[in-house]
Amino acid sequence: MAGGVTVTLGGEDVSAVHSRVREISITRGRQDELDRTGTGTATVSLNYVEGSSISDFVGANGTIELANPVGSSGVIFEGIVDEVLYDLDDSQVVTRVDVVLVDALDFLASIEIAPGVNGILPLPSTVDDGNIFYEQEIPQDRINTAIAESGFEGVTEIFTGNVQIKDTVYAPRTNLLTVIHDAADAEFPGVANVFVQRDGTFTFHGRLARFNPGDAQYHITTYDAGDGAACLGNSGRAHIRRLRLGSSRKNIINAALATPEGILDADIENQIVTDSGSISTYGLRSWSAENLLTFYDDLNNLEANDATLQFAQYYVDNYATPQIRVEDLTFKSIRPGHENAGATWDVLCHADISDIIALQVTNPGIAVNAEYFIEGVRYSIRPLNGSYALVEMSLDLSPRAYWDFSF
Incomplete structure (x- = not known):
């Protein structure tokens, strides 16, 4: 695994000579829990020099695997090659090639x-x-x-x-x-x-992966992470390198409407849920999901109107007041001898969408000890000559507090 990362395209290990892989960027998931998850993309930037074979990889399968210098390596992207872009250098001794991969959402x-x-x-x-x-x-x-x-x-x-x-x-x-x-x-x-x-x-x-993430069938992993103070003396905690926290009116929902397809017009007003106190404090902040295909809720034995009404009730109950949200959480490569190397590299190589980050930080004016679901994952990777790469991994998160009750 030259340079700490292996890139396989169409069965060919293009990272066998580490200088051929210049940079890798990956974007997967969604920014927050109210978005749809978009197509995951990975761009592998290559240097082709004299003697290299340039293959047309379009349509080929591709895999990116990240080496873990203190534990098990992990596949961090798998998809197919969507396009190959060639940037010709004036020197005529190197060709810059960007290979863009997409995941299965693009196929569908x-x-x-x-x-x-x-x-x-x-x-x-x-x-x-x-x-x-x-x-x-x-x-x-x-x-x-x-x-x-x-x-x-x-x-x-x-x-x-x-x-x-x-x-x-x-x-x-x-x-x-x-x-x-x-x-x-x-x-x-x-x-x-x-x-x-x-x-x-x-x-x-479905919903139970959020309301009951401890159920083994969902294979959701919780990773402990924290700032320098939280990591001191705790080798099982991943060391965060950048963190931005915040709360905002834009995440508040104090009026919600959810309806099934085919609902009678006269019944629609009964599907509205509001929180008057929140509206008075923050102004009206609405959410809606109309014409849902929900016919019957098998979990709670509810007909369509009541089944969708509970969706509206959930959003108002949980989003009527602001939560401390993570706007930016970043992990970076850490030397193998560091006390927190094992936990940090475990996150870099294995943390995935729907996993949980248990975050502990203390700074003047704010302290956080809470869990967050991973919604999106972004990587910037530059291979090195040694056993690991220069990795920057940023996560999009949502507060687990939104799902801390049985449903």
Whole structure:
């Protein structure tokens, strides 16, 4: 693993000569829990010199693995090559090449559903020709059907979800990823999540992965992290290198509306939840999720209106007052002999979306001892000649306090 990182493209180890890999940048996940998780991307910047073979890697599988000088290495990105860009140098002795990889979300986002190809066939007599129909089912079945229709052959981890999704008619040319996102939103908008793990596994987690992260089936890992004072004498805590905390009105929700598809107009006003005290203090801050495909909540035995009303209630109950949020949390490479090297490199090589950071910091005017879910991961990596790379890893987080009760 030359320079502390291995980049494999189309079966070729392009990092076998460390000088060929100049820099790697990776972006995965979402900025906060109310966003959709976007396509993960990785850009591998290469130096090609005389004697190097330039392969056209477009469409090839790609893997990026980070060496751990004090423990087990970890795959931090897996996907396919989306494009290769060549920047010709005036010297004519080197060519700068950027290889851009994307994860499985890009594969699914590029597909439009079509009549006669997707959904239940033949169409029920109640559905007009030219449309696509999916029957009532749980999110797991709807998502697995969509994945099978796509031809995706990668590894998946699709949990059941806790609701029944109503039968659904889609117009032709609807994006296949929309079908998957609609199924996730029916389970619990903003709480259920569709994402790709660092090893390329396409994943759907329902609400219980957040409300009960200790359940082993979700394989959610908690990493202890802290500032210099918190790390002193505690080798099991990862050493943070940059931290920005804050609270803001923009994260407040004190009026929420959630409705199922097909709700009667007269019933909509009953789906609104407000917090008058929060509105008086911070002004009206609203959130809505309308026309959800939720048909029945199997977990709480609720019909569609009540099932979606609980979503609105959840957001007002938990977001009506500001929380201390992490705006920026960064870890960096640390020398192997450092007291906190093992814990820090464990985070750099293995921490992933949906894992938990248990953060402890103390500074004048503020102290934090709380847990946060990882929503997004960003890397900047420069290989070295030695056994490890120069790594900067920044995390997007959300407070676990939002999910600290059983649902």
